[in-house]
Amino acid sequence: MSTTTSLEQAHAGPAPAPVPGRRRRRTPWRGWVAAVVGAALVVAAWATVLSAEASPLPPLPEIAERAAGFAGDLLGVADPTPAYRDAGSWSRVGGLAVDTVVMSVLATGLAGLGALATVAGASRSLTVGEFGPGGPLGWAVHLLSRGLHTVTRSVPEVVWALLVVFTLQPGVLAGAVALALHEVGVLGRLGADVADSLDRGPLRALRATGAGRTALLLYGVLPQALPQLVTFLLYRWEVVLRASIVVGFITGAGLGFALRLDLAFRRWTDVALVLLTYVLLVWAVDLASSLLRRLAR
Amino acid sequence: MSRARRRPAPDTGRTVDGADACVLDEVTVAYGGRPAVGPLSLAVPTGQAVALVGPSGAGKTTVLRVLAGQVAPASGAVVLAGQDLARLRGRRELPRLVGLLPQRFDLVPQLSVRHNAQAGALGRWGLLRSVAALLLPLEHPPAADAVRRVGLGERSATRVADLSGGEQQRVAIARLLVQDPAVLLADEPVASLDPARADQLLDLLRGMARDDGRTLVASLHAPELARRHFDRVVGLRDGRVVFDLPPAQVTDDVLEGLYRLLAPVEHRPRQEAG
Amino acid sequence: MTSAVLVPVRPRPGSRSLLTALLVGAVVVSLLAVEVEGASGGGAAARELLTSLVQPDLSPGFLATVAEAAVLTVAYAVAGMSVAVVVGVPGALLVSGVLARRRTSRAVTVVATRGVLATLRAVHELVWALLLLTVLGLHPLSGVLAIGIPYGATMARVLGDRLLDVPRAPLDALTAAGASPEQLLLYGRLPLAGADLAGYLFYRLECAVRAAAVLSFIGLGGIGLRIEVALADLRFDQVGTLLLALLLLVVAVDATARAARARLVV
Numbered sequence: 001m002s003t004t005t006s007l008e009q010a011h012a013g014p015a016p017a018p019v020p021g022r023r024r025r026r027t028p029w030r031g032w033v034a035a036v037v038g039a040a041l042v043v044a045a046w047a048t049v050l051s052a053e054a055s056p057l058p059p060l061p062e063i064a065e066r067a068a069g070f071a072g073d074l075l076g077v078a079d080p081t082p083a084y085r086d087a088g089s090w091s092r093v094g095g096l097a098v099d100t101v102v103m104s105v106l107a108t109g110l111a112g113l114g115a116l117a118t119v120a121g122a123s124r125s126l127t128v129g130e131f132g133p134g135g136p137l138g139w140a141v142h143l144l145s146r147g148l149h150t151v152t153r154s155v156p157e158v159v160w161a162l163l164v165v166f167t168l169q170p171g172v173l174a175g176a177v178a179l180a181l182h183e184v185g186v187l188g189r190l191g192a193d194v195a196d197s198l199d200r201g202p203l204r205a206l207r208a209t210g211a212g213r214t215a216l217l218l219y220g221v222l223p224q225a226l227p228q229l230v231t232f233l234l235y236r237w238e239v240v241l242r243a244s245i246v247v248g249f250i251t252g253a254g255l256g257f258a259l260r261l262d263l264a265f266r267r268w269t270d271v272a273l274v275l276l277t278y279v280l281l282v283w284a285v286d287l288a289s290s291l292l293r294r295l296a297r
Numbered sequence: 298m299s300r301a302r303r304r305p306a307p308d309t310g311r312t313v314d315g316a317d318a319c320v321l322d323e324v325t326v327a328y329g330g331r332p333a334v335g336p337l338s339l340a341v342p343t344g345q346a347v348a349l350v351g352p353s354g355a356g357k358t359t360v361l362r363v364l365a366g367q368v369a370p371a372s373g374a375v376v377l378a379g380q381d382l383a384r385l386r387g388r389r390e391l392p393r394l395v396g397l398l399p400q401r402f403d404l405v406p407q408l409s410v411r412h413n414a415q416a417g418a419l420g421r422w423g424l425l426r427s428v429a430a431l432l433l434p435l436e437h438p439p440a441a442d443a444v445r446r447v448g449l450g451e452r453s454a455t456r457v458a459d460l461s462g463g464e465q466q467r468v469a470i471a472r473l474l475v476q477d478p479a480v481l482l483a484d485e486p487v488a489s490l491d492p493a494r495a496d497q498l499l500d501l502l503r504g505m506a507r508d509d510g511r512t513l514v515a516s517l518h519a520p521e522l523a524r525r526h527f528d529r530v531v532g533l534r535d536g537r538v539v540f541d542l543p544p545a546q547v548t549d550d551v552l553e554g555l556y557r558l559l560a561p562v563e564h565r566p567r568q569e570a571g
Numbered sequence: 572m573t574s575a576v577l578v579p580v581r582p583r584p585g586s587r588s589l590l591t592a593l594l595v596g597a598v599v600v601s602l603l604a605v606e607v608e609g610a611s612g613g614g615a616a617a618r619e620l621l622t623s624l625v626q627p628d629l630s631p632g633f634l635a636t637v638a639e640a641a642v643l644t645v646a647y648a649v650a651g652m653s654v655a656v657v658v659g660v661p662g663a664l665l666v667s668g669v670l671a672r673r674r675t676s677r678a679v680t681v682v683a684t685r686g687v688l689a690t691l692r693a694v695h696e697l698v699w700a701l702l703l704l705t706v707l708g709l710h711p712l713s714g715v716l717a718i719g720i721p722y723g724a725t726m727a728r729v730l731g732d733r734l735l736d737v738p739r740a741p742l743d744a745l746t747a748a749g750a751s752p753e754q755l756l757l758y759g760r761l762p763l764a765g766a767d768l769a770g771y772l773f774y775r776l777e778c779a780v781r782a783a784a785v786l787s788f789i790g791l792g793g794i795g796l797r798i799e800v801a802l803a804d805l806r807f808d809q810v811g812t813l814l815l816a817l818l819l820l821v822v823a824v825d826a827t828a829r830a831a832r833a834r835l836v837v
Binding site: 041042044045046048049050052053055056057058063066067070098101102103105106108109110150151153154155156158159162163166167171172173176230233242243245246249259263275278279282283286292295296 | 586587589590593594597598600601602604605616617620642643645646647648649650652653689690693694695697698701702705706707708709710711712714715781782784785791792795798799802810814817818820821822
């Protein structure tokens with residue numbers, strides 16, 4: 001009476017080499033249990049969410065009406081001077097787009113440097129594992145780096161932005177710092193996972209030649225891990241750009257700031273122009289990032 | 298599964314004794330513009346067990362994949378049970394005419410033994426039945442029979458990834474049994490087995506063929522196994538038939554010729570035939 | 572005898588060095604493009620912020636508020652993920668074209684779906700929230716959909732890629748046994764893509780928790796709203812507590828993911 005279920009298949013791993021004498025014991029209904037628990041969680045979540053806010057959902061016709069009205073506003077149906085027919089609006093948005101890209105590049109660069117500086121510390125095998133100094137020093141470095149990554153990663157960019165504007169003047173730099181703070185955690189953790197899953201053979205061979213820890217890092221770890229790290233960095237650039245609009249909303253820079261002002265003054269066609277630029281920018285960065293990733297290969 | 302089962306299946310040609318189960322007629326195959334096989338002609342009567350032997354690169358795997366309809370010949374015709382393979386490709390009756398036991402087994406490691414065996418029946422199943430068989434604890438009797446027949450009855454709920462290589466091969470055989478083709482093709486079925494197990498496995502394949510009236514074509518790297526277990530031995534080299542003899546006439550001299558002939562051509566660029 | 576002197580070698584021009592130059596150049600140019608405005612509140616504000624952050628407000632009354640906000644945040648994340656799955660699974664099947672039978676219909680659906688998904692994905696979840704707010708009002712659905720739509724589009728792309736990026740040979744064997752595209756999906760592609768998908772689902776849940784935490788941006792409840800209130804009141808100790816709670820949530824989801832994967836895989 002045993003069978004596997006679709007959920008279980010979805011969770012099943014790639015074929016591991018069969019280990020003699022180590023047979024997995026499978027609970028046949030585990031997939032169903034997971035499915036039921038998951039469904040119950042979803043129902044509970046919806047119940048919690050729907051009871052949280054007092055405001056009722058407007059009736060369907062009204063939603064449709066509002067959506068149509070909003071779309072009309074964005075397209076400038078009733079607007080005699082829509083922003084997209086005004087050269088000034090285009091050049092303004094163009095300048096802000098440049099700011100936004102600068103913010104994202106700076107953030108990704110800072111995060112990359114931060115991650116590079118801490119990734120060895122966060123790697124288990126390079127601190128307390130096979131290739132690390134071990135001992136209290138190794139543990140201290142490891143836990144500190146890991147903790148730094150966890151803390152920075154757990155706090156969303158937007159919250160970092162709220163905190164950063166308390167200390168830095170609003171602007172592109174503040175936005176870049178907020179984005180970078182979150183991104184250090186993401187990249188650092190990804191990098192540490194890469195460093196821990198490296199092929200150990202070359203590292204052991206290097207150590208056997210008498211290489212010290214620095215040499216091990218430079219000749220063994222970095223050459224193996226760096227291409228993967230750069231690929232991650234380029235992937236994350238797109239994510240950073242996507243987030244830069246909401247961070248700019250708070251730190252008062254780039255397209256996000258324009259969006260905030262245009263929303264506040266109900267300049268709907270300007271809102272549409274900003275959003276259009278934003279989407280085009282994300283597409284362009286997506287393309288650029290995939291081209292650069294090809295270079296990294 | 299009753300051992301002497303013979304289903305009335307006129308379209309498979311299995312019951313038409315004496316007729317050819319599969320025919321290769323002046324077949325050539327090219328990989329990347331370079332000729333790999335042929336021209337090669339071979340006719341296998343229904344119920345016969347044929348071994349393809351020859352040095353690696355001789356084109357044994359390619360011939361099997363052509364017969365299975367997985368590789369389209371550049372020229373020539375393949376006829377299965379009197380029907381042109383070119384017209385059968387992609388059709389639902391093809392899996393009943395011919396089935397291949399791949400060298401690497403090509404199972405889905407994450408699925409259980411039973412589900413891998415059941416996959417042989419997918420060509421006959423509708424979508425609803427496939428979903429039900431995957432999600433609900435339902436047994437497909439022919440699949441259960443096949444799993445028992447290959448000796449894995451106790452392990453039918455085990456993930457294939459957790460099996461040894463030999464066990465995985467038997468799952469692939471069970472899948473083939475469920476698919477139930479008139480012509481069984483086996484690509485190097487004993488490549489990774491020790492001699493005792495190799496004999497056992499070839500007995501199993503021969504049994505499958507004889508008891509159910511199937512035709513068997515297998516490629517082998519070990520000529521002595523071919524002589525012991527098959528009705529007919531075909532020597533291939535450079536994609537051509539070098540000899541085609543009953544096992545008794547495959548003497549050591551003949552075999553030596555097959556492999557020695559390779560020496561002068563060793564300097565030529567090797568052809569990419571499987 | 573080997574010399575200890577290092578002789579300079581001319582670097583080989585290659586794609587790697589070109590990439591390095593591009594990356595370093597881009598960062599340097601952006602650094603130059605930024606006018607460094609200096610600190611606003613200066614070090615004093617930063618110091619006050621930091622010292623308060625490490626002395627979180629742990630009074631029972633506030634902890635209850637935090638717990639309630641945390642539950643709401645997780646609820647938004649889970650509900651958002653349910654929408655993402657509803658968007659992502661059909662999206663993945665369309666964008667990968669694994670169920671298409673004819674080549675032309677496959678090409679059309681793949682290209683069209685890819686364009687739609689790229690647009691849905693490009694817009695940040697908080698911008699989605701702003702747009703939905705205008706139409707749906709301050710209803711929880713605005714927040715749930717704001718997470719679900721872009722996450723679903725991302726999931727569709729990743730899932731679609733994974734469904735295509737499976738070993739070819741088992742699929743060929745199933746096709747040879749007569750499997751249809753749907754059966755190939757069930758008996759081949761899905762199980763073969765298996766482990767990746769589970770890990771990915773948990774990873775996105777972790778992202779969704781962070782996204783849900785900042786839905787306060789448009790006025791919905793949760794940890795983010797509390798953080799904004801505490802910041803407005805200059806109660807940095809409460810900010811500390813809330814950030815700690817967010818940290819715990821993310822770590823908990825991460826740990827669950829690792830435990831679940833460890834148990835389900837290998």
